[in-house]
Amino acid sequence: MNEETRLTHAGSEPRPLVRTVGPPIQKGSTVLLPSAASLYDDDAFLTYGRQGLATHEALCEALGELEGAGGVTLYPSGVAALSGAMLAVLKAGDAVRVADTAYRPTRRFCDKVLKRFGVEVDYYDPRLAPQAVFDGAPANLRLVVLESPGSLSMEMQDIPAITQAARARGVLTLADNTWAAGLLFKPLAHGVDISVQALTKYVGGHSDVFMGSAAASDPKIARQLADGINHLGWAVSGEEAYLMLRGLRTLPVRLARHGENALSLATWLHGRAEVGQVLHPALPGAPGHALWSRDFTGACGLFSFTLAGASAAAADAFLDALQVFGLGFSWGGFESLAIVCDPQFACRRHAYDYGGPMIRLHVGLESPQDLIADLERGFAASGQDPK
């Protein structure tokens, strides 16, 4: 053959892969099929790379193990997992009820996109009793979107009671389980139909990769999720799937340390006179502790606290004095982060007075002593009188 042809095809038949401890990073849009008949045989053959190759399959299998799921679908971010899963099961004329303390971009998607396509959206107060979630529910209610603990303010919900009530009404449930990272709480085992998490957070673990997953045990729902992503045409890269699988290997050890460090900071904060509430469900006496003890096997590094009666300027001064904690969104990486929460409360329907500005901490893998010294700098700068 001529050189053009030889160069076009040389090296395309490597010897069978040797085994390494991780999967190969397989890249490819075109999949070469063995026969003309197999080109259109989607049931027996994977016919296109967008459906996911070896690395994606390995990650989905491992996430299936984590979630106790029959099917797991990957998305290019956590928000994409939430929006993609909702689009997969909703249609015009359906209604969705969302926890008022859900992650803010979740409600942005509901308000800006779902409503435009004829889906009704309303928000329930997560502090209500489980049955009250369905109070005044429209007959076309199709999906309840749960998040427990709630974003920023950490309200715990009785997920088993809510999912039981939802099933009795033929309503689906979806839980954003990013806080528990698929490990500390098992949504599918507690009756949730679709378990979503932002793998960007603890599974990735290094604040450098975006990805999300949705898992289901019901084969029909798992199929809807897989078809949904195929229809939308979203795909994740093999390299990033590889990084997520690498993160997953050390998830339990990292989370255990994040959880331990966060609880020691929460305990220390609880003893500070400047602090109103410590919103950490694993802290004895904190709101939601009983539900957390019943349903969760551990806690991660994310919690919040309030500066009793302080001004917004005092909270900003607190943050600006921090040297070890970085100021930034997202969480789940190895490093400690802090934000002030209050500007995100304006969109909530069920306003609540927390008694002072709220600061959310993500406690990383640094030494807790150094982190406590950093918080002391914050208190000194906030100019509050310890009462």
Ligand SMILES: *Cc1c(COP(=O)(O)O)cnc(C)c1O
């Ligand atoms: C960060 C986050 C997401 C979104 O994940 P991205 O990958 O950043 O899109 C979803 N839910 C919760 C609770 C989150 O904290």
